[in-house]
Amino acid sequence: DAGVTQSPTHLIKTRGQQVTLRCSPISGHKSVSWYQQVLGQGPQFIFQYYEKEERGRGNFPDRFSARQFPNYSSELNVNALLLGDSALYLCASSLRDRVDYGYTFGSGTRLTVV
């Protein structure tokens, strides 16, 4: 069975540009969560989607947006990129909208903003 898949694996963008990151959850999982991990820190929660609805949003500016599609895959969009957006972006899927049993993460997208 395929795990959580994310694309692209690496990305280099210029300040001010826009980026779209993609995530496919484990088959049968209806919840997708996005986290940002800056080097040397733990992951920070960005969004959770369940059954195509936003269930939670972390403390990130409106430049960050996301959506979930009918097949439960998800996209994270970041507009007007800043140098500080450089990070590892992690996607996690779960069967339910709860995280009682922890997450399984994808391998992440490493975004570098120059």
Added chain:
Amino acid sequence: RKEVEQDPGPFNVPEGATVAFNCTYSNSASQSFFWYRQDCRKEPKLLMSVYSSGNEDGRFTAQLNRASQYISLLIRDSKLSDSATYLCAVKGQDSNYQLIWGAGTKLIIKP
């Protein structure tokens, strides 16, 4: 004060030794607790959940101390392959879908 705190380390430990590290959390209503392992430039991988009664998985033992608001991870007979960063994560009472993470403790096992 951060919600979840860990000693960043690094902990330099000889192979075969026992090592333990803690993770403190500030919200006394926190419910679920996890230890993750993260290798350099890779995604975090779930190592084990932490149950109220404590739990063990091979060489790894996790414990929860609600009175003092910390969780611990003990690694016995450490292997070179245990070298990694260990992250703790906590689920709060008021959020079913979000984990709050520590910044991780770096462990280096030396031959």
